[in-house]
Amino acid sequence: MTSSSPIESATDAPSGGQPNGQTAKASSTKATFWGIFLSTFITIFLAELGDKTQVATLLISAESHKPITVFIGAALALISTSLVGVLVGQWLARRISPEALDTMAGVLLLIISVSLVADVIGF
Numbered sequence: 001m002t003s004s005s006p007i008e009s010a011t012d013a014p015s016g017g018q019p020n021g022q023t024a025k026a027s028s029t030k031a032t033f034w035g036i037f038l039s040t041f042i043t044i045f046l047a048e049l050g051d052k053t054q055v056a057t058l059l060i061s062a063e064s065h066k067p068i069t070v071f072i073g074a075a076l077a078l079i080s081t082s083l084v085g086v087l088v089g090q091w092l093a094r095r096i097s098p099e100a101l102d103t104m105a106g107v108l109l110l111i112i113s114v115s116l117v118a119d120v121i122g123f
Contacts (some may be wrong), residue, residue, distance in 0.1 A: 043058075053078070 048054055053074070061070040092101060 048078075 057070060057074045061067045064070060075080070
């Protein structure tokens with residue numbers, strides 16, 4: 001007589017020697033990592049194209065004739081600002097719900113947009 005207990009079936013190993021679901025969980029973790037990584041990379045890459053940071057880097061490189069030094073300095077600066085963003089984001093996520101963060105970000109972007117439009121119009 002075989003038992004069909006959830007605990008026993010969760011610990012049964014299939015022919016590959018892995019507990020049921022472990023392979024699926026590992027591939028799900030990889031998919032999540034790569035999904036987040038690619039989403040972050042593409043978003044930041046596109047946002048930075050033509051940005052004032054890129055223009056400033058271009059000008060500094062042209063003036064200094066030291067492109068490697070400028071690249072290293074700019075890369076370290078961008079890594080540092082990204083680290084600050086990640087740490088502040090993690091700190092906020094522990095204290096505020098995701099819905100509240102979304103609302104706050106939306107309101108902040110709306111305020112910035114209205115301020116920029118008002119500046120262009122001349123208010």
